Amino acid sequence: MEGNRCHVVVVGGGIAGLAAAWYLRQGGEGVRVTVLDGARRIGGKLLATEVAGVPVDAGAEAMLARRPEGRELARMVGLGDELRHPGATQAAVLTRGALRPMPKGHVMGVPSDLTSLARSGVLSPGGLARVPLDQILPATLIDTDVSVAAYIRARMGGEVVERLIEPLLGGVYAGQADRLSLEATMPRIAIAARSERSLLAAAREIIAEAPKDAGPVFTTLRQGMGALPEAVAAASGAEIRTGVMVREMHRAERGWRLVTGPVPEPEVIEADAVIVAVPGPSASRLLAAEVPQAAAELARIDYASMAIVTLAYPREAFPEPPVGSGYLVPPVDGRPIKAATFSSVKWPHLAEADPNLILLRCSIGRLGEEAVLQRDDAELVALAMAEMVEVMGVRGLPRDSRVTRWGGSLPQYDVGHLDRVARIRAAVASQPGLALCGAAYDGIGIPACVSTARTAAARILDHLDPTEEWQKRADSLTS
Structure with missing residues (x-):
């Protein structure tokens, strides 16, 4: 503590850590915040750089609009006028040798409309015939967490899992339905699984209960989601230090002692409280000495x-302009590209930036598919180009390309994830002046990360001064 000011260190300069710094500063002038990040830049998986002269996201390209935390943070740091909504939302599935429309009325791939499912052609005749058996099969009630695949396969058959669930979960988590937790990744379906006999009926109820005027599902920023970290950092008033790797964390007489810098010349930083906002492996290393559980x-x-290959083609390279937001690819189809997004169709502001370009991005890599990511950048660009030639009939070369690699970037919410998070939080709760936030806990999207940051900041503010005034400030962050 310096004078009457408390010093809080946030370890990690991704959007969760930066949001935590911003929320901490809402506690008043009595808090000094330092953000430490081992990378050369802040922002984590949020990054926008130019492709053919147009700023395009290299990481997360959007955030959920129907969950408020991300939009609210953007507005509070002065980016409210920069929010943009998609112009095209209908996606397709590239499977069984053709682009097929994603069936209407699904819940994370779980169908509710058998007519739309049949018309889409995503499933084979045999796979389609299996789905309505869900309505007459005995209940598959669950009283513990199970994998997404185990429950949905039991109700609707393997093809729904392989050709609808897997590509959607692969797009979000780059994971495998046989491992991912039903409770953590599909909570609405998990609730139904504890009480409903028919999954089809449950999906119909979920669709019917959804607000009809909820607005767009996703939103982004005109300059890309990569603009958000810089704006949050500037608004936070925190001291931002990049290229500073925290190697150790220990309890001190008052607060915490952090060790940074090279081993021969360590730098010790004292803090009254710490928020750890780094991925699980790094957080594990930092907490090993003091919070081993x-x-x-x-x-x-x-x-x-995973890796993202962004391509910029002249408009005339496409025999027919792309329609829809893009397509997903089921792993069962054995293609290296797991998804393609037609960025300048999905986001009209990108088309306005250069009407003569078609910007698109191809996602490569799922859990267990690391071998394809061993190829060099030129090979990944060649894979994406070959995909566009085969699927879209593209002629000629792109004007520009960019490869962005995200090594170890997507946490896997395997079966039992919620219980694991509860144990982590229980152990951390015993340590005064310590909090965690980030994508490893309650969701990997931007709003979920911001929510964990807000909760972590409130915990720290309450610890620093549990007086009535500070308690009100802490409570205001979580209300």
């Missing part, structure tokens, strides 16, 4: 790697 649980969270 949490460290052990964090070490068990797997992470998937």
Whole structure:
């Protein structure tokens, strides 16, 4: 503590750590915040750089609009006028040798409309015939967490899992339905699974209960989601230090002692409180000495790697302009590209930036498919180009390309994830002046990360001064 000011260190300069810094500063002038990040830049998986002269996201390209935390943060840091909504939302599935429309009325791939499912052609005749058996089969009630695949396969058959669930979950988590937790990744379906006999009926109820005027599902920023970290950092008033790797964390007489820098010349930073906002493996290493129970649980969270290839083609390279937001590819079809997004169709502001370009991005890599990511950048670009030639009939070369690799970037919410997070939080709760936030806990999207940051900041503010005035400030962050 310096004078009357408390010093809080946030370890990690991704959107969760930066949001935590911003929320901490809402506690008043009595808090000094330092953000430490081992990378050369802030922002984590949020990054926008130019492709053919147009700023295009290299990481997450959007955030859920129907969950408020991300939009609210953008507005509070001065980006409210920069929010943009998609112009095209209908996606397709590239499967069984053709692009097929994603069936209407689904819940994360779980169909509710058998007519739309049949018309889409995503499933084979045999796979389609299996789905309505869900309505007459005995109940598959569950009283513990199970994998997404185990429950949905039992109700609707393997093809729904392989050709609808897998590509959607692969797009979000780059994971495998046989491992991913039903409770953590599809909570609405998990609730139904504890009480409903028919999954089809449950999906119909979920669709019917959804607000009809909820607005767009996703939103982004005109300059890309990569603009958000810089704006949050500037608004936070925190001291931002990049290229600073925290190697150790220990309890001190008052607060915490962090060790940074090279081993021969360590730098010690004293803090009254710490928020750890780094991925699970790094958090595990930092907590190993003082919170070994949490460290052990964090070490068990797997992470998937992926790469994004962004291409900029002249408009005339496409025999027919792309329609829809893009397409997903089921792993069962054995293609290296797991998804393609027609960025300048999905986001009209990108088309306005250069009407003569078609910008698109191809996602490569799922858990267990690390071999394809061993190829060099030129080979990944060649894969994406070949995909566009085969699927879209593209002629000629792109004007520009970019490869962005995200190694170990997507936490896997395997079966038992919610219980693991509860154990982590219980262990951390015993340590005054310590909090965690980030994608490893309650969701990997931007709004979920911001929510964990807000909760972590409130915990720290309450610890620093549990007086009535500060308690009101802390409570205001979580209300």
